[in-house]
Amino acid sequence: MTAVAKPLAGQTALVTGASRGIGRAIALELARMGAHVAVNYQSSEDAARAAVASIEEAGGSAEAVRFDVGDPEAVASGIADFVARHKRFDVLVNNAGIALDGLILRYKTEDWQRIVDVNLGGVFHCSKAAARSMVRARSGRIINVTSVVSATGNAGQSAYAATKAGVEGFTRALARELAGRSITVNAVAPGVIDTDMTAALSEEIRAAYVSAVPLGRLGRAEEVAAAVGFLAGPGAGYITGHVLAINGGMSM
Template sequence: MSEQKLALVTGASRGIGRAIAERLVQEGFRVVGTATSDSGAAAVRMALQALGAEHDALVLNIADPVQTEAALKDFLTRFGTPYVVVNNAGITRDNLFLRMNDAEWDDVINTNLSGVFRVCKAMVKPMLKQKDGAIINISSIIGTTGNAGQANYAAAKAGLEGFTRSLAQEIASRNITVNCVAPGFIQTDMTDILPETQKEAILATIPGKRFGQPEEIAGAVAFLAGNNARYITGQTIHVNGGMNMG
């Protein structure tokens, strides 16, 4: 890369987000990762600056409209306009629908869908002036297939994919792409704690007969962030070992 471009990666403290941030560093980007706490941001900063002093981190809670607006204004002032925005931050509040309460529904929709809206709202205008860039939203196979106990999460991720297609249509003429990457079951600390019987049941549904690795999601993100994907927009790339082939 002749000129180092800037990338913002939300939810970069662990798992898929950490892998994405580190892969974008490898691809030559200057990366700023986010976490929801001071200690989390400090850990992200330490990990990224071990790869290069130019990288950084900040505190960002996309569920909080006021904090998000202030944090992203600070980001633009300190670092400038990003070329790549990766919306990875998200939460789960799983429960069977008949037991799911308003807070469990609202928390997931507010973070996983409205939070992405807030980040894009802050970043799209300067990116339009830049007339170049890529927005990559991390969805989930659950947004396509649904999953018992995750009506809130499935609704948020399905909504995220619809949001992605609509935003892509609005800003494609300014040379800005908007796409999703939808992971299947990826080996992270969240899957590591599952009982062996549950892991075996999940693996039985995956033609690839293994969980994915965070680095495989990061690879798809790196592709969408690169020059070879400039004519791809409004798409969802599924990375799930064949679990869903729709």
């Protein structure tokens, strides 16, 4: 029988927003690769515990960790506690995100503030807390989840696209800043993926999205997770500052 490869054995990873959707699939993939995974969530405690149970049933190791990525103090103490307990922090996946769509003339200032706090602030706070330990270890992987709309734009998503484009700029700047410590910083930019976030769309809008995808279907969370697993694994050691499109050809 062939042994299952565990390239992340002995490592720890934290995936933000991993109770559902893309984050959950990423947590399962990193655990399958051998990492001990922290499944971060904000409010879906039952779903986060179910994700941990799925990882354990598959023979992996995980824990649920609650904090709001938009709250700098909660992030700092949540990550410091994780590092204190495990004595290492190898992979951070900044996946947590919210959409809060709306046309600009009706867009509420509080929605703008919240989406910036979570999608952009969350990436900054978590990366800062993770970098503290990764810089000391002179190794680490930070992988950010952005979106195809940061490159293509989308009506009704100006705030969302601004946060995701911001994260791509952050990715490249931090990649340069941390390269000297052998820490890579990359992003994956999914197209339209079948999750709770897109389940909220009408059939008509989903059909319009599918017609814009050369591969002719929505993506699966597991397909994003496979790319994140690659960027976290040994094969991606010489890739940094890159944004990998996972969108069925939408942005060609």
